[in-house]
Amino acid sequence: MNFLEIENLQKRFALTTAVAHVQLEVTRGEFVSLLGPSGCGKTTTLRIIAGFESPSSGAIRLDGVDITHRPPHQRNVGMVFQSYALFPNMTVAENVGFGLKVAKKPAADIKQRVEEMLNLIKLPALGNRYPYQLSGGQQQRVALARALAIRPQVLLLDEPLSALDAKIRVSLRLEIRSIQRELGITTIYVTHDQEEALSLSDRIVVMSEGRVEQIGSPFEIYNFPRTSFVASFVGTLNVLRGRVADPARGAIVIDDQEIVASRGLEHARVGDAYSVAIRPEIVSLSWARLSGSVCASRTTPSRWTRSITRGSYCRSGGRR
Amino acid sequence: MKPRRLGAWLVIVFGVLYFFVPLLGTFEFSLRLLRGVYSVAAYRIVLADPRFAATVTYSTVLALATIVMGVALVVPTAYWIQLRLPRMRPVVEFITLLPLVIPAIVLVFGYLRIYNSSSALPLTGSARTTDLLLMFSYVTLALPYMYRAVDNGLRAIDVRTLTEAAQSLGAGWSTILLRVILPNVRVAVLSGAFLTFAIVIGEFTMASLLDRPAFGPYLQLIGANRAYEPAALSIISFAITWACMGLIQIFTRGVPGQVAGAH
Ligand SMILES: Nc1ncnc2c1ncn2[C@@H]1O[C@H](COP(=O)(O)OP(=O)(O)OP(=O)(O)O)[C@@H](O)[C@H]1O
Numbered sequence: 001m002n003f004l005e006i007e008n009l010q011k012r013f014a015l016t017t018a019v020a021h022v023q024l025e026v027t028r029g030e031f032v033s034l035l036g037p038s039g040c041g042k043t044t045t046l047r048i049i050a051g052f053e054s055p056s057s058g059a060i061r062l063d064g065v066d067i068t069h070r071p072p073h074q075r076n077v078g079m080v081f082q083s084y085a086l087f088p089n090m091t092v093a094e095n096v097g098f099g100l101k102v103a104k105k106p107a108a109d110i111k112q113r114v115e116e117m118l119n120l121i122k123l124p125a126l127g128n129r130y131p132y133q134l135s136g137g138q139q140q141r142v143a144l145a146r147a148l149a150i151r152p153q154v155l156l157l158d159e160p161l162s163a164l165d166a167k168i169r170v171s172l173r174l175e176i177r178s179i180q181r182e183l184g185i186t187t188i189y190v191t192h193d194q195e196e197a198l199s200l201s202d203r204i205v206v207m208s209e210g211r212v213e214q215i216g217s218p219f220e221i222y223n224f225p226r227t228s229f230v231a232s233f234v235g236t237l238n239v240l241r242g243r244v245a246d247p248a249r250g251a252i253v254i255d256d257q258e259i260v261a262s263r264g265l266e267h268a269r270v271g272d273a274y275s276v277a278i279r280p281e282i283v284s285l286s287w288a289r290l291s292g293s294v295c296a297s298r299t300t301p302s303r304w305t306r307s308i309t310r311g312s313y314c315r316s317g318g319r320r
Numbered sequence: 321m322k323p324r325r326l327g328a329w330l331v332i333v334f335g336v337l338y339f340f341v342p343l344l345g346t347f348e349f350s351l352r353l354l355r356g357v358y359s360v361a362a363y364r365i366v367l368a369d370p371r372f373a374a375t376v377t378y379s380t381v382l383a384l385a386t387i388v389m390g391v392a393l394v395v396p397t398a399y400w401i402q403l404r405l406p407r408m409r410p411v412v413e414f415i416t417l418l419p420l421v422i423p424a425i426v427l428v429f430g431y432l433r434i435y436n437s438s439s440a441l442p443l444t445g446s447a448r449t450t451d452l453l454l455m456f457s458y459v460t461l462a463l464p465y466m467y468r469a470v471d472n473g474l475r476a477i478d479v480r481t482l483t484e485a486a487q488s489l490g491a492g493w494s495t496i497l498l499r500v501i502l503p504n505v506r507v508a509v510l511s512g513a514f515l516t517f518a519i520v521i522g523e524f525t526m527a528s529l530l531d532r533p534a535f536g537p538y539l540q541l542i543g544a545n546r547a548y549e550p551a552a553l554s555i556i557s558f559a560i561t562w563a564c565m566g567l568i569q570i571f572t573r574g575v576p577g578q579v580a581g582a583h
């Protein structure tokens with residue numbers, strides 16, 4: 001059964017429609033990322049789930065209960081912000097215990113839970129420090145502990161790593177994921193960083209201009225993008241224009257070379273204009289003409305004019 | 321020395337002279353009650369006067385009440401403006417500046433017309449309710465300073481995100497205001513409070529026209545009838561005000577992550 005249901009969510013502001021017809025079902029313990037370019041409505045969607053914004057239409061159900069009109073402090077939803085948002089006047093321990101204190105839990109229980117949380121984020125000795133005495137990464141871990149201390153039903157994170165530098169970003173995201181697995185907490189994670197989304201998520205929701213473009217596992221999103229937006233937004237692609245030669249076989253001719261798709265082309269006719277998108281990491285340059293496999297280079301060598309190294313592959317530009 | 325440095329120094333020297341010469345003159349004069357020798361006789365006379373203690377106590381209590389009322393009024397208002405009604409800010413700023421533009425005498429005559437003993441709300445009918453009226457009028461007088469101090473303090477913290485973080489942890493409005501917002505603008509509130517104190521302790525017009533036994537009218541009474549004692553009183557009220565400023569400095573120092581509102 002679905003634990004969190006977002007049904008036909010819409011949010012209009014005076015000038016823009018920030019969220020349009022967003023539909024999403026999340027199962028218990030699932031890690032779902034909202035991925036998309038700036039301004040596509042990720043934060044707005046998350047804020048509606050948290051209760052900071054009310055939707056223009058649509059509904060949010062949590063564990064079968066409609067919480068669309070519940071105020072944020074009655075939702076039992078943990079939130080982690082990009083700017084950490086720790087309370088500057090409180091120590092780390094007081095920050096983590098804040099939600100429990102508000103809920104009037106006994107002092108002994110609060111103390112024990114705070115210790116448990118500080119151990120979880122591997123900062124057991126920093127309870128008496130103030131937020132300004134911590135590094136950015138430590139502050140964000142405390143913010144995570146604070147959000148988790150109240151045992152929320154859902155954990156919401158809005159670009160929690162954007163303010164950190166690259167190295168900590170990678171180590172902390174792995175830590176967030178392992179804590180999430182350990183607690184089995186249902187999590188919605190907003191990011192505009194595709195690598196983050198691909199490496200962390202059970203499922204990714206790719207959004208554009210307020211709409212959901214595609215929902216799927218990282219594998220599906222990366223290898224079988226359903227729209228051209230998803231194809232171009234996630235990963236890097238070489239887009240080649242050609243014409244269909246044989247729909248049944250999936251053969252397309254580009255500049256006299258034949259490329260065969262992994263599946264046949266439905267609804268295509270011979271001579272139709274088609275675009276072929278090829279992930280750079282499956283391309284290898286070769287002088288030989290290999291029959292039946294993808295070969296993206298022409299037989300005459302082109303002159304390389306630029307080359308940018310991006311981790312696992314090389315981006316090169318040629319001029320003929 | 322470079323000419324620009326010299327210019328800066330000249331300005332500073334001029335400022336110091338402008339400020340301290342009259343003060344030193346007053347101080348020197350206050351010591352000359354006894355012919356031919358410097359003495360603190362004038363201070364002794366002033367401090368021995370029971371009306372001094374009574375009026376200072378009255379004004380201090382009134383100042384504290386004004387501060388409590390002012391904080392209770394201004395902090396939630398400034399908070400809400402910042403959080404939900406940022407477009408209202410110019411309007412509210414204009415309103416809070418009005419007491420600087422409208423003379424106190426105009427305000428107090430307005431009060432007397434609206435709250436006189438034959439009106440619907442006869443606040444001037446008894447001494448206690450007149451005290452109340454005086455307290456509210458002091459809140460108004462101090463509003464420009466209190467509002468600016470608190471507003472600056474609120475701008476220095478991320479009000480919206482802190483509020484949302486507290487909300488998501490289950491806190492309602494009163495908890496957010498008392499446990500999250502107020503402690504984080506403590507220094508700003510304190511500096512607003514001390515400015516309020518400095519204004520109330522020496523205020524004359526309203527206290528006099530509402531006929532209340534405050535320190536300001538006492539100062540004026542002594543000033544009109546004695547020679548050396550008023551100078552001593554001026555120095556004492558300066559000392560009180562400076563003590564307030566010193567307290568601001570002490571409270572401002574060593575508080576992590578906080579910015580004072582007004583200086
Ligand atoms: N309070 C608001 N009033 C008016 N428009 C808003 C408001 N909040 C967001 N918007 C608009 O809604 C759209 C979606 O904003 P949102 O913050 O959800 O984007 P986002 O996907 O989180 O982008 P980013 O990656 O830059 O954070 C934007 O066009 C934004 O300008």
Ligand SMILES: [Mg+2]
Pocket residue numbers: 042043044
């Ligand atoms: Mg955002």
